[in-house]
Amino acid sequence: DAGVIQSPRHEVTEMGQEVTLRCKPISGHNSLFWYRQTMMRGLELLIYFNNNVPIDDSGMPEDRFSAKMPNASFSTLKIQPSEPRDSAVYFCASKADSPLHFGNGTRLTVT
Amino acid sequence: AQSVSQHNHHVILSEAASLELGCNYSYGGTVNLFWYVQYPGQHLQLLLKYFSGDPLVKGIKGFEAEFIKSKFSFNLRKPSVQWSDTAEYFCAVSPPNTGNQFYFGTGTSLTVIP
Numbered sequence: 001d002a003g004v005i006q007s008p009r010h011e012v013t014e015m016g017q018e019v020t021l022r023c024k025p026i027s028g029h030n031s032l033f034w035y036r037q038t039m040m041r042g043l044e045l046l047i048y049f050n051n052n053v054p055i056d057d058s059g060m061p062e063d064r065f066s067a068k069m070p071n072a073s074f075s076t077l078k079i080q081p082s083e084p085r086d087s088a089v090y091f092c093a094s095k096a097d098s099p100l101h102f103g104n105g106t107r108l109t110v111t
Numbered sequence: 112a113q114s115v116s117q118h119n120h121h122v123i124l125s126e127a128a129s130l131e132l133g134c135n136y137s138y139g140g141t142v143n144l145f146w147y148v149q150y151p152g153q154h155l156q157l158l159l160k161y162f163s164g165d166p167l168v169k170g171i172k173g174f175e176a177e178f179i180k181s182k183f184s185f186n187l188r189k190p191s192v193q194w195s196d197t198a199e200y201f202c203a204v205s206p207p208n209t210g211n212q213f214y215f216g217t218g219t220s221l222t223v224i225p
Binding site for chain 2: 033035042043045056091093098099100101102103104105
């Protein structure tokens with residue numbers, strides 16, 4: 001079991017650039033979650049998928065954020081255009097029944 | 112709306128001191144309850160979970176938590192903390208039959224002084 005795999009581990013980009021974060025859930029897990037963690041707001045749920053279908057995206061901050069899950073083994077979170085306030089650690093997590101299994105996160109810095 | 116409250120934002124203890132971190136949730140039905148730990152620079156890892164049965168659950172590294180239904184609480188405890196317990200601790204609630212919703216508290220930062 002390789003766990004939830006996220007890439008890249010670190011991303012530094014300039015304001016206005018497009019950023020794509022990637023996640024490979026644990027094989028057999030049918031639910032996938034994207035979280036954002038900051039000092040100010042803690043851990044926030046952005047969106048989650050069940051069986052590749054987005055179920056709740058009410059946590060997505062604005063239209064600059066989009067997430068896809070084209071198949072059971074891959075998901076992306078895209079920010080376009082990026083802004084400095086998007087700087088955070090983005091976690092992907094997956095689950096079958098319970099509990100959640102988290103990836104190592106992507107630390108995003110937008111300058 | 113579902114919410115999870117962790118009342119202690121920052122806790123500082125000396126080694127060997129006892130720990131109790133509070134967690135309260137607002138949901139009237141049956142819930143699954145979790146505590147996660149995040150060591151510095153790492154991802155969240157499961158400490159323990161409660162689904163049903165004995166309300167006192169034991170997790171890894173000597174941690175335990177008690178589910179008190181009447182108080183809507185799931186407090187985390189450890190009799191004697193170690194320096195290596197320095198981390199952020201998150202309480203989480205997942206109500207059944209809600210389409211896999213997970214609600215996290217804001218976290219409690221624990222610093223253990225050697």
